[in-house]
Amino acid sequence: MSINLEGFVRRKTKLKLGGKEWIFNELSLADFARLRAKMAKERKVNLAERRKQLIEEAKGIGDIDPLKLLEHLDKPVTDEEMDAEMESIEGVGYMAYLSLKYAYPEVTEEDALKMLSIDKIEVVVGAMMGGLSGDKKKPKAKAKPV
Numbered sequence: 001m002s003i004n005l006e007g008f009v010r011r012k013t014k015l016k017l018g019g020k021e022w023i024f025n026e027l028s029l030a031d032f033a034r035l036r037a038k039m040a041k042e043r044k045v046n047l048a049e050r051r052k053q054l055i056e057e058a059k060g061i062g063d064i065d066p067l068k069l070l071e072h073l074d075k076p077v078t079d080e081e082m083d084a085e086m087e088s089i090e091g092v093g094y095m096a097y098l099s100l101k102y103a104y105p106e107v108t109e110e111d112a113l114k115m116l117s118i119d120k121i122e123v124v125v126g127a128m129m130g131g132l133s134g135d136k137k138k139p140k141a142k143a144k145p146v
Contacts, residue, residue: 010102013127017115023103024096024127031098032082038094039077039085089113092121099128 011026051070058064085091093113100107116124 011130015123015127017120022100022115024099024124025102026130027095027099027128034098035085035094036077036082039081043077092116092125095128096124
């Protein structure tokens with residue numbers, strides 16, 4: 001049974017990219033789960049070919065058990081792999097897509113990649129992470145008493 005999330009409002013950040021203002025929504029754990037699922041799906045697609053290649057390589061070496069090698073291929077996506085993906089261009093683009101789709105359902109992953117530029121990545125990531133970076137206000141300097 002799911003709860004009613006009516007009234008739940010994600011943190012939104014307006015950013016100007018390419019001369020247009022865009023609304024980026026803070027990402028939720030569900031969004032990060034979508035990224036992990038996407039990575040697992042991509043891994044599965046590449047797995048069949050990699051399995052054949054590994055078995056052939058193991059036969060060529062001789063004293064390596066192909067089943068032991070295959071165990072390494074069948075592992076789930078690790079946190080380290082998630083971190084690496086989130087720091088990649090494709091990962092940042094996919095996260096931006098997930099963030100933008102709340103306000104712009106028609107946006108595509110390709111659109112998100114096209115609108116981002118290297119100089120805006122820190123600010124965009126900060127907006128998607130709920131202000132963890134790029135969104136911090138600098139403290140005002142206080143006058144010292146004389």
